[in-house]
Amino acid sequence: MNVIDVHDLTKSFNGKTVVDHVSMAVGRGEISGFLGPNGSGKTTTIRVMCGLLKPDTGHGTVLGHDLLTEGLRIKREVGYMTQRFSFYEDLSIEENLAFVARLYELEPVGQAVRDTLEDLGLYSRRRQLAGTLSGGWKQRLALAACLMHKPSLLLLDEPTAGVDPNARREFWDEIHARAADGLTVLVSTHYMDEAERCHRIHYISYGKLIASGTVDEVVDNAGLFTLLVTGGDLAEAQKRLRRIEGVDQVAPFGVTLHVVGTDHDKLEAAVRQVSSETGSQWTKGETSLEDVFIQFMANARDNMA
Amino acid sequence: MNTLFSLRRLHAIILKELIQMRRDRVTFVMMLGVPLVQLILFGYAINLDPKGLPAALVTASQDQYTRAMVSALENTGYYRFDYLVDSAEKGDRLLENGTVSFVVTIPGDFARRVIRGDHPQILIEADATDPSVASGAISTLSTVAAQALLREQSAEVQSAREKARELEVVVHRLYNPEGITQYNIVPGLLGVILQLTMVMMTSMALTRETERGTMENLLAMPASPLEIMLGKVIPYLMVGAVQVLVVLGAARFLFGVPFVGSMPLLLGGIAIFVMSLVLLGYTFSTLARSQMQAMQLTFFFFLPSLMLSGFMFPFRGMPDWAQMLGEIFPLTHFLRVIRAVMLKGTDFVTISNEIGALFLFVLIYAGLALLRFRRTLD
Ligand SMILES: Nc1ncnc2c1ncn2[C@@H]1O[C@H](COP(=O)(O)OP(=O)(O)O)[C@@H](O)[C@H]1O
Ligand SMILES: [Mg+2]
Numbered sequence: 080m081n082v083i084d085v086h087d088l089t090k091s092f093n094g095k096t097v098v099d100h101v102s103m104a105v106g107r108g109e110i111s112g113f114l115g116p117n118g119s120g121k122t123t124t125i126r127v128m129c130g131l132l133k134p135d136t137g138h139g140t141v142l143g144h145d146l147l148t149e150g151l152r153i154k155r156e157v158g159y160m161t162q163r164f165s166f167y168e169d170l171s172i173e174e175n176l177a178f179v180a181r182l183y184e185l186e187p188v189g190q191a192v193r194d195t196l197e198d199l200g201l202y203s204r205r206r207q208l209a210g211t212l213s214g215g216w217k218q219r220l221a222l223a224a225c226l227m228h229k230p231s232l233l234l235l236d237e238p239t240a241g242v243d244p245n246a247r248r249e250f251w252d253e254i255h256a257r258a259a260d261g262l263t264v265l266v267s268t269h270y271m272d273e274a275e276r277c278h279r280i281h282y283i284s285y286g287k288l289i290a291s292g293t294v295d296e297v298v299d300n301a302g303l304f305t306l307l308v309t310g311g312d313l314a315e316a317q318k319r320l321r322r323i324e325g326v327d328q329v330a331p332f333g334v335t336l337h338v339v340g341t342d343h344d345k346l347e348a349a350v351r352q353v354s355s356e357t358g359s360q361w362t363k364g365e366t367s368l369e370d371v372f373i374q375f376m377a378n379a380r381d382n383m384a
Numbered sequence: 385m386n387t388l389f390s391l392r393r394l395h396a397i398i399l400k401e402l403i404q405m406r407r408d409r410v411t412f413v414m415m416l417g418v419p420l421v422q423l424i425l426f427g428y429a430i431n432l433d434p435k436g437l438p439a440a441l442v443t444a445s446q447d448q449y450t451r452a453m454v455s456a457l458e459n460t461g462y463y464r465f466d467y468l469v470d471s472a473e474k475g476d477r478l479l480e481n482g483t484v485s486f487v488v489t490i491p492g493d494f495a496r497r498v499i500r501g502d503h504p505q506i507l508i509e510a511d512a513t514d515p516s517v518a519s520g521a522i523s524t525l526s527t528v529a530a531q532a533l534l535r536e537q538s539a540e541v542q543s544a545r546e547k548a549r550e551l552e553v554v555v556h557r558l559y560n561p562e563g564i565t566q567y568n569i570v571p572g573l574l575g576v577i578l579q580l581t582m583v584m585m586t587s588m589a590l591t592r593e594t595e596r597g598t599m600e601n602l603l604a605m606p607a608s609p610l611e612i613m614l615g616k617v618i619p620y621l622m623v624g625a626v627q628v629l630v631v632l633g634a635a636r637f638l639f640g641v642p643f644v645g646s647m648p649l650l651l652g653g654i655a656i657f658v659m660s661l662v663l664l665g666y667t668f669s670t671l672a673r674s675q676m677q678a679m680q681l682t683f684f685f686f687l688p689s690l691m692l693s694g695f696m697f698p699f700r701g702m703p704d705w706a707q708m709l710g711e712i713f714p715l716t717h718f719l720r721v722i723r724a725v726m727l728k729g730t731d732f733v734t735i736s737n738e739i740g741a742l743f744l745f746v747l748i749y750a751g752l753a754l755l756r757f758r759r760t761l762d
Pocket of ligand 1 (some may be wrong): 097119120121122329761
């Protein structure tokens, strides 16, 4: 049975639909990435799934509990890490963790706190006030706190925003180690490299879920073709390609232009023509996840306009 | 796992609140500074028994009886005759514009009437806008006046006594005929100080969490509304207890307010009152969206309750509608309890209605707060 299994979730604020018929399934031990531009409804979806918001419509289960009637049970069984740091800045790391341990009635409190401090390498800073911690340490405290009661599902809302690459790497290693032990994780993120570390990804735009699957599936299903242009007058090639129908994206990557389109024949014709004009070479390329997301965003803009 | 109430979770919240309180200097200022400053400011500014108040003497004659009367009045220490005028109108004007607090009128025929034993009269007009000012001065009058006459007429002791008995001191309390007694002030101040600080501090209880972004986490964890409410108000009961000790101590040792009633009854009444206040503040915090709004709600409540509770003006002197409105404030009932118990030594049965009313406030506010509390972020 899926750990998250929700259908047709809809949520609106003041008449504005923020989550629009979102369905999602996440299996046990799976790390699912939740992607989408700012304001697309990721946080709201996660809040609905952990019982902090009531959905307007939709149904489903989280950890086997009914989303509509067992919100309180879901709330206490998932580990939820909020997007904004939401522990007490005037409490030390240790005091924050003790507060959490007592609320979850972990026994004995001192032992639970010590174990968590050591487990997440927070011991040396345990007496520091949370408000004085840097981004990486705050994130580690938040992760420690939401792991304390040993949840089988983690909902992480942009956990690595404002965290340096090293801490980010450690964080993901931590998550993967725990997923290997059976922990299920849904994590929202902006970073492509993080998306690629997920078993599956879900892409949401303007409240609608528009792609789900493994990274390869999402890339394949997007139906995009990518050609790489090098050499010659690349700047001129970029300018010309942008104006031609059948070319959806032109993005320079170092000395290479990624040229992306949905119609293979039209795309190839355009690239062949421009390359000969500017003295460039072209080859077939791999469509990247980033290409796909940029395409999604462009499409969404067109739909809204 | 019990979802409605667990002592351990309550304990968790109380501990956390106490740590936060300890790290927040404002708490200590509110807890000790505010009550002391207010008490000393109001307690001394509202001088309980002022002396040497300016007075005007209206008299036409300078006979021995008049002089004896004036010096006797001055000897009480209450009067200081700054003005000697010859007409009642001039005296009244001085009283009206506040130059003097009293006008003493000794009629021109005073001496003649004393000698003839024909109902001698003196008239004292007192500015009673602040009644406590006048009360001490007035209460000593009759004896002082009588004794003065007695001394003047020592030769004919017997008949003088009779005549003295006939001396009539006519007192006109002007502008506010009903007097508040002095000791009303300090016990009342306890209620006012508790109300201001308790309601204000607890009204921030939830808005602070919301504004700092910690509310989302608190709601995501297994704390029930009842636990959150109690966990947040109980630490303030402790703050209230400290304030009560400070104010009662000051009442006793700084102001010499008598404690004639039962101490347990008094403390019990105070405890229920403080309970109603912290729950009221907490209710405000479920209504307000920001700390600013919480503050505004507190003051919106504070002023009318100050005016209509009987603290500022005698309760029974207000129009009926104002009295009815006054009944909805815990302070009103608390003032009756504390004045009755502290000053009159009233027993529980006599004030059980008032204690019952306070208890009702506790239930109403707690119910309201629990109803208003949102377990989700909707
Ligand atoms: N409580 C709320 N009231 C009103 N609008 C909200 C509320 N929460 C979120 N929104 C709006 O819903 C949209 C989606 O927000 P959010 O779920 O936070 O997106 P994301 O996490 O993907 O950036 C935004 O436009 C945001 O302004
Ligand atoms: Mg978000």
